Amino acid sequence: MTSTAPRPSASPPASSTSTAPGFTAPPVTVPGATAGHTLDGGIPGGDPATAWARRRDAYPLVSPGNRRTFHVVVVGTGLAGAGAAAALAELGYRVTAFTYHDAPRRAHSVAAQGGINAARARRVDGDSVARFVQDTVKGGDFRGREAEAFRLGEESVRVIDHFAAIATPFAREYGGVLSTRSFGGVQVSRTYYSRGQTGQQLQLAGSQALLGQVRSGGVRLHTRHEMLDLVVDDSGCRGVVVRDLVTGEIWAQTAHAVVLATGGYGTVFRDSTLAVHSNASAVWRAHQRGALFASPSFVQFHPTALPKDADWQAKTILMSESLRNDGRIWVPLRDGDERAPGDIPDSERDFFLERRYPAFGNLVPRDVASRAITAEIRAGRGVGPRRNSVYLDFRDALDRVGRETIAERYGNLFEMYRHATGEDPYAVPMRIAPTCHFTMGGLWSDYDLQTSLPGLFVGGECGWNYHGANRLGANSLLSASVDGWFTLPYSVPGFLAGRLGEELPDDDDEVVTAAVERARDRVSALLAVGGATGPEHFHRELGEILYNGCGVTRTAEGLTEAIEKIRDLRARFWSDLRVTGGDGHLNPVLELAGRVADFLELAELMCVDALDRDESCGAHFRDEHQTPDGEALRRDDLWAFVSAWASDGDDRGGPRSFTRHAEPLEFEAVTLTSRDYR
Numbered sequence: 001m002t003s004t005a006p007r008p009s010a011s012p013p014a015s016s017t018s019t020a021p022g023f024t025a026p027p028v029t030v031p032g033a034t035a036g037h038t039l040d041g042g043i044p045g046g047d048p049a050t051a052w053a054r055r056r057d058a059y060p061l062v063s064p065g066n067r068r069t070f071h072v073v074v075v076g077t078g079l080a081g082a083g084a085a086a087a088l089a090e091l092g093y094r095v096t097a098f099t100y101h102d103a104p105r106r107a108h109s110v111a112a113q114g115g116i117n118a119a120r121a122r123r124v125d126g127d128s129v130a131r132f133v134q135d136t137v138k139g140g141d142f143r144g145r146e147a148e149a150f151r152l153g154e155e156s157v158r159v160i161d162h163f164a165a166i167a168t169p170f171a172r173e174y175g176g177v178l179s180t181r182s183f184g185g186v187q188v189s190r191t192y193y194s195r196g197q198t199g200q201q202l203q204l205a206g207s208q209a210l211l212g213q214v215r216s217g218g219v220r221l222h223t224r225h226e227m228l229d230l231v232v233d234d235s236g237c238r239g240v241v242v243r244d245l246v247t248g249e250i251w252a253q254t255a256h257a258v259v260l261a262t263g264g265y266g267t268v269f270r271d272s273t274l275a276v277h278s279n280a281s282a283v284w285r286a287h288q289r290g291a292l293f294a295s296p297s298f299v300q301f302h303p304t305a306l307p308k309d310a311d312w313q314a315k316t317i318l319m320s321e322s323l324r325n326d327g328r329i330w331v332p333l334r335d336g337d338e339r340a341p342g343d344i345p346d347s348e349r350d351f352f353l354e355r356r357y358p359a360f361g362n363l364v365p366r367d368v369a370s371r372a373i374t375a376e377i378r379a380g381r382g383v384g385p386r387r388n389s390v391y392l393d394f395r396d397a398l399d400r401v402g403r404e405t406i407a408e409r410y411g412n413l414f415e416m417y418r419h420a421t422g423e424d425p426y427a428v429p430m431r432i433a434p435t436c437h438f439t440m441g442g443l444w445s446d447y448d449l450q451t452s453l454p455g456l457f458v459g460g461e462c463g464w465n466y467h468g469a470n471r472l473g474a475n476s477l478l479s480a481s482v483d484g485w486f487t488l489p490y491s492v493p494g495f496l497a498g499r500l501g502e503e504l505p506d507d508d509d510e511v512v513t514a515a516v517e518r519a520r521d522r523v524s525a526l527l528a529v530g531g532a533t534g535p536e537h538f539h540r541e542l543g544e545i546l547y548n549g550c551g552v553t554r555t556a557e558g559l560t561e562a563i564e565k566i567r568d569l570r571a572r573f574w575s576d577l578r579v580t581g582g583d584g585h586l587n588p589v590l591e592l593a594g595r596v597a598d599f600l601e602l603a604e605l606m607c608v609d610a611l612d613r614d615e616s617c618g619a620h621f622r623d624e625h626q627t628p629d630g631e632a633l634r635r636d637d638l639w640a641f642v643s644a645w646a647s648d649g650d651d652r653g654g655p656r657s658f659t660r661h662a663e664p665l666e667f668e669a670v671t672l673t674s675r676d677y678r
């Protein structure tokens, strides 16, 4: 069966300004994929440093008395969604928010440990908004939008004050000023933190603000509701279809605008540092209804996760990047060295990051560190029972500053490590290995965070705009906060202002009933397959295919093979899936089946994107394109653009087709250079 919903064309937004003169994207070489048109992100022309201030001033306004006439749906109440819902309600718009969690505070954002960046330059270490932009654009290997990095830097200053005001207990120095530390890919100290629980403290503050609006009637909150589809007509997005996870009821909520803030899709790899229920279903459904998907293959593998020690593990666990401030990464010089780490003298250890990248040492960006670690493991110098990890050693820091100071900085992380592995990191080095952690790709949106489906906006990790081909540590809590609190509350009203008096479709309007029927039909189809294999099995198999074919490094041959395997797995899923239980009650197997069905389509698009992009950039490392030193080799003459994909075809296991649209990227403030962290 094919996707039959109306699909408005992905026309550029009215706010369009510049397109690179003479830009032509290279032909698509992946069989079954075609080239589309050139996209315009609607970035205000002129100096990128002032673009956001000018755009803010240009948004049309909705007068306070008219705001109650507009209804906005926000899907997801993580850091981005809670912020957007609370801020829009505070402005006076009617907001309905959905989350599949049983409370907003349980969103995946609570898992973030390390910190949140802000270019406030409170230390005299040379930081500034310009430096932040340079680090972010360069860190992303020049495959993100420069003008949006400026917005991030500019608003980062407000974000810290805002969260401090709504009760985030940021770490402070003895004298009372907020404390900062360094993260990978930068040479300044701009990361604000709450010990190892920064995400949790930010999410608590954000969800309390949201609950305040629920209490005062500004937001209607539906927990344990999963968005299954969008209501779409010729004018764009008109609402959402949700399923009550407890009763199984499927119903529609119409709205003048919809914000998706549903988080990243890293769980497509199954083993990842993300919360196990994180998924791609909301964004994938939006994609099926016409929203373009940008850079799907740009996935970040975090270098300091715990290695997989057993096949039954439900997920992998992150050790915060902040540990790289004091921990030194090394492997034994000799392949297959069986000695305990303490028995290996310094002269027989290879501190390979410090050796290869003396300027940044252990704090090189994540993509660089993950690749270097993977190379050591593949060369046979991995450590641990499965030889699938490297050491992260605090011996020298403990000698230098003492156990008490290290415990103050990282105590809860050390405790977590001890619980997870049974080893004491004060006494023996931690063992770490790269694992899937963050997705830079997501729904394509313009400068106003509006997708190619008019009226549908994105915020947080489910969007694509800031991080290019590699996100810098501590920039994601920032982008989720900026989107939710300081961008969508301007741009959504800017969109609504032109729609005053517009009626929403009634519940019995055909466009609404058809969307509800489509969602019901899909749930029934999952239950009806009647095979013998549970969704978890397919998910596990998909993860293995992706890690092998579309992982830390990629090749044309490996990607082609992965695409074939994914197609085969998808066909098997739709003929051999077994979902136990029914649809009229809480049924986690049914929920997982729906998510895996979507992952099986998204995974093919990821591999198609990775195969098409015939260059290396950031975390997208094609073995065919590397410097003699093994660094990523970009091809700016051909690939300095963002791929934004449309796809179509069978959504029950059959063939799919792909069209690649292209948004050229221009850099005015940051010189397009090769990254060099040496």
Ligand SMILES: Cc1cc2nc3c(=O)[nH]c(=O)nc-3n(C[C@H](O)[C@H](O)[C@H](O)COP(=O)(O)OP(=O)(O)OC[C@H]3O[C@@H](n4cnc5c(N)ncnc54)[C@H](O)[C@@H]3O)c2cc1C
Binding pocket: 075, 076, 077, 078, 079, 080, 081, 098, 099, 100, 101, 104, 107, 108, 109, 110, 111, 112, 113, 114, 115, 116, 117, 198, 199, 225, 226, 227, 228, 261, 262, 263, 264, 273, 274, 275, 278, 279, 281, 282, 318, 437, 438, 459, 460, 461, 462, 473, 474, 475, 476, 477, 478, 480
């Ligand atoms: C272990 C770990 C540590 C991290 N540490 C840091 C750090 O120190 N600094 C940093 O900057 N970044 C960090 N990150 C990244 C950062 O945590 C995330 O990118 C960010 O929190 C994402 O926020 P979000 O609001 O976009 O999404 P989330 O917090 O993932 O929220 C998603 C919301 O969407 C809802 N949802 C999803 N799908 C649906 C659906 N179909 N229907 C209804 N609701 C739905 C969920 O219920 C949830 O409410 C870390 C990530 C991990 C995995």
